[in-house]
Amino acid sequence: MSHDLESLLRSTLGAVDEKPHQLSGADLRRRARRQHALARMGLTITAAAVIAATTVTILNRPDHTNIATPPSTSDRPSVGPSSSNTADPGGFVNIQASDSYQFDTLPEMVATSALVVEAEVLSQSRGDVEGGGSIDRLATMHVIEVFKGTPPQSLTVVEPGWDASGRQIVMGGLPPLSSNARVLLFLIPSSRPGARDVYLRVSSAGEFILNGEESITTGQSIDPAVQPLKKLSPAALRNAVRAARAEADAGGVKPRKPLDFVTEDHATASGSPD
Amino acid sequence: MGRDLDQRAARFDEYVATQGTRLLRSATLLVGGADAPDVVQDALVGLYKRWDRVVAAHNPDAYVHRSLVNAALQLRRRRRRVVIPITDMTAGGGHAEMVGSRQDMARALGALPPRQRTVLVLAFYEDRSEAEIAREMGCSTGTVKSQKSKALATLRKAIQNEDAKAGMR
Numbered sequence: 001m002s003h004d005l006e007s008l009l010r011s012t013l014g015a016v017d018e019k020p021h022q023l024s025g026a027d028l029r030r031r032a033r034r035q036h037a038l039a040r041m042g043l044t045i046t047a048a049a050v051i052a053a054t055t056v057t058i059l060n061r062p063d064h065t066n067i068a069t070p071p072s073t074s075d076r077p078s079v080g081p082s083s084s085n086t087a088d089p090g091g092f093v094n095i096q097a098s099d100s101y102q103f104d105t106l107p108e109m110v111a112t113s114a115l116v117v118e119a120e121v122l123s124q125s126r127g128d129v130e131g132g133g134s135i136d137r138l139a140t141m142h143v144i145e146v147f148k149g150t151p152p153q154s155l156t157v158v159e160p161g162w163d164a165s166g167r168q169i170v171m172g173g174l175p176p177l178s179s180n181a182r183v184l185l186f187l188i189p190s191s192r193p194g195a196r197d198v199y200l201r202v203s204s205a206g207e208f209i210l211n212g213e214e215s216i217t218t219g220q221s222i223d224p225a226v227q228p229l230k231k232l233s234p235a236a237l238r239n240a241v242r243a244a245r246a247e248a249d250a251g252g253v254k255p256r257k258p259l260d261f262v263t264e265d266h267a268t269a270s271g272s273p274d
Numbered sequence: 275m276g277r278d279l280d281q282r283a284a285r286f287d288e289y290v291a292t293q294g295t296r297l298l299r300s301a302t303l304l305v306g307g308a309d310a311p312d313v314v315q316d317a318l319v320g321l322y323k324r325w326d327r328v329v330a331a332h333n334p335d336a337y338v339h340r341s342l343v344n345a346a347l348q349l350r351r352r353r354r355r356v357v358i359p360i361t362d363m364t365a366g367g368g369h370a371e372m373v374g375s376r377q378d379m380a381r382a383l384g385a386l387p388p389r390q391r392t393v394l395v396l397a398f399y400e401d402r403s404e405a406e407i408a409r410e411m412g413c414s415t416g417t418v419k420s421q422k423s424k425a426l427a428t429l430r431k432a433i434q435n436e437d438a439k440a441g442m443r
Contacts, residue, residue: 005430006398012379013399017361018302018310023294025287028315032322
């Protein structure tokens with residue numbers, strides 16, 4: 001019986017009637033090449049996706065010290081106490097807040113600033129200046145020239161750091177200070193408790209990047225004081241600041257008072273619900 | 275470099291031309307007539323990019339067949355029952371009863387679990403030893419023996435049932 005079964009099996013297998021099909025080596029080779037190309041494309045797409053995901057992850061990390069590209073300066077801050085946040089897919093959030101100070105003239109800006117210096121960014125770090133758990137970006141500066149005030153031995157400029165989601169905060173379009181950048185800064189001391197020798201820009205008009213032949217305003221300020229200074233050569237800008245300092249010292253130019261947003265906010269909040 | 279590719283292409287084309295029909299027959303037994311061409315093509319397309327290694331192998335046919343079996347087993351996991359077509363012509367001249375028995379056997383084969391059918395095809399059609407079957411299927415010879423034993427038992431029972439039905443008619 002066993003022998004018969006195996007004989008029948010062999011006989012059946014030998015009688016297989018394969019479907020007529022002409023296999024072509026050339027067709028198979030073409031298919032192999034196509035598969036190979038698709039696999040390579042898939043790998044490329046996967047690699048690009050991994051790189052993009054990694055980049056976004058790194059940019060979103062709170063301890064990321066690389067500086068993201070700031071948003072376009074074409075967006076101007078609104079006037080008044082309101083502010084709006086624009087999250088950018090690149091990993092930063094632009095806070096279009098109104099400046100505490102608005103300046104009509106350069107002497108006003110100099111008079112209001114505690115410190116006006118030309119400096120170079122030595123290094124960057126992160127820290128909690130306020131002590132409230134927020135993460136700030138700290139730039140240690142090498143002072144090259146002092147136009148006003150007495151800078152501390154080690155000058156630190158504090159900038160907004162990262163929000164709760166880990167995105168870098170850009171305030172008023174001002175880009176984070178980048179390493180080795182040469183800048184002219186209008187500074188006021190940080191009023192945060194525990195902040196020592198730490199300064200911040202007086203407003204979004206308080207920074208000029210001295211880039212070769214021209215001075216570049218990077219903030220979104222539309223202050224009248226800033227407009228004539230745009231595109232001045234660094235030397236011309238320095239002269240303008242010196243002259244403004246002289247004018248402020250000569251008297252007649254008072255420091256500006258910060259805009260009282262708190263009062264306006266309070267008034268709005270306590271007003272009629274309608 | 276281009277010359278190497280040309281040579282590889284020529285050797286591949288030659289292999290497909292001479293061995294294609296045999297591969298197609300094996301595949302038909304393994305997965306049935308409907309899927310056999312796809313399985314053979316999948317196996318050969320997958321092998322083409324390393325065809326130099328296939329040719330350089332001690333036994334290129336075994337290399338190709340192993341790929342074919344893998345492709346067949348992968349496909350067959352998706353189908354529970356396959357149709358194995360057999361010719362009505364009997365080798366060496368036969369008779370209608372023999373043809374009927376083969377049809378019954380082909381149906382019983384098609385109803386076997388994929389691995390059991392593969393063992394039988396490799397053993398009784400390809401004439402592979404149990405050790406060779408174990409290598410091709412990536413399992414132990416003990417597994418091959420047990421699968422073969424179970425498969426033959428199932429076939430025997432199926433044929434006996436068919437004979438009993440025929441006796442009642």
